[in-house]
Amino acid sequence: MESKFYTKDKQLIIKITEEIDDHSVQKIRREADYEIERNMPKTVIFDFNSVTFMDSAGIGLIIGRYKLASMLGAKVQLANLSQNVKKIFEMSGILRLIPTTTLKETTA
Amino acid sequence: MNEEYENEMRLNFLSKSSNEAFARITVAAFASQLDPSIEELADIKTAVSEAVTNCIIHAYENKIGIVKIYAKLTQNEITIEITDSGKGIENIEIAKEPLYTTKPNLERSGMGFTIMESFMDTINIESIVGIGTKITMTKKIKKQHKKSPDEPTLATNKI
Ligand SMILES: Nc1ncnc2c1ncn2[C@@H]1O[C@H](COP(=O)(O)OP(=O)(O)OP(=O)(O)O)[C@@H](O)[C@H]1O
Ligand SMILES: [Mg+2]
Numbered sequence: 001m002e003s004k005f006y007t008k009d010k011q012l013i014i015k016i017t018e019e020i021d022d023h024s025v026q027k028i029r030r031e032a033d034y035e036i037e038r039n040m041p042k043t044v045i046f047d048f049n050s051v052t053f054m055d056s057a058g059i060g061l062i063i064g065r066y067k068l069a070s071m072l073g074a075k076v077q078l079a080n081l082s083q084n085v086k087k088i089f090e091m092s093g094i095l096r097l098i099p100t101t102t103l104k105e106t107t108a
Numbered sequence: 109m110n111e112e113y114e115n116e117m118r119l120n121f122l123s124k125s126s127n128e129a130f131a132r133i134t135v136a137a138f139a140s141q142l143d144p145s146i147e148e149l150a151d152i153k154t155a156v157s158e159a160v161t162n163c164i165i166h167a168y169e170n171k172i173g174i175v176k177i178y179a180k181l182t183q184n185e186i187t188i189e190i191t192d193s194g195k196g197i198e199n200i201e202i203a204k205e206p207l208y209t210t211k212p213n214l215e216r217s218g219m220g221f222t223i224m225e226s227f228m229d230t231i232n233i234e235s236i237v238g239i240g241t242k243i244t245m246t247k248k249i250k251k252q253h254k255k256s257p258d259e260p261t262l263a264t265n266k267i
Contacts, residue, residue, distance in 0.1 A: 025215075055223070091226065
């Protein structure tokens with residue numbers, strides 16, 4: 001996971017760089033929460049451009065960060081979802097709650 | 109010509125979360141003998157990851173047990189059995205419901221069975237409380253039209 005905070009518009013971009021499963025998700029969760037609490041962003045964007053695999057652990061990950069962000073008054077967006085990742089999020093219904101977006105290649 | 113193609117494999121490993129990627133990649137490598145599309149391979153990997161993760165976090169909880177995988181290829185279909193000797197499922201119908209989870213505190217979403225059902229063609233769940241659980245899934249692999257006979261089809265490059 002890599003992240004970058006843009007102070008001007010208070011935007012935190014969290015780029016997930018590993019496969020998302022039950023094993024990897026604990027570290028991603030910990031690092032993401034740390035960055036969100038430390039920067040107090042207005043918007044948190046999760047960039048999935050480098051995610052080559054995700055199972056249902058990704059749903060729990062995003063719902064959990066969405067709850068934390070909402071509590072702190074921040075909005076969440078999901079960027080650059082592959083077909084496969086999108087299929088899994090669609091099944092869970094969370095795309096009705098969390099908007100998707102596209103991001104230019106970030107060097108977060 | 110429709111050659112009968114048959115193959116089998118077995119895999120036993122400890123219920124450690126670090127084996128989740130190992131299990132799904134191994135089954136995908138085996139399945140690649142049927143020359144699946146990248147999407148079909150991704151579906152198989154996801155379904156295996158769901159079933160194996162369930163063995164690790166639900167069946168054995170924090171104890172260490174053995175997860176067994178048996179996979180079989182016939183012509184254009186893969187059958188995958190994933191078995192644990194863990195705590196078992198009390199009510200299978202309820203467990204299969206979307207969003208049903210017994211571990212919401214671990215940020216589980218209750219979507220594992222729904223994903224397995226939708227990514228594979230068939231799924232069968234057998235479980236006895238105190239004895240264990242066996243998940244059997246099948247998926248048909250569509251015949252691909254190869255552009256040229258020399259084109260490398262070994263899907264190890266797709267995994
Ligand atoms: N192998 C198993 N042994 C014992 N119980 C199981 C097993 N697999 C599933 N279960 C039970 O069935 C429920 C539903 O499983 P499912 O995979 O759909 O959701 P989950 O694992 O709770 O969450 P998610 O897969 O979305 O992270 C689990 O919460 C658990 O109670
Ligand atoms: Mg599950």
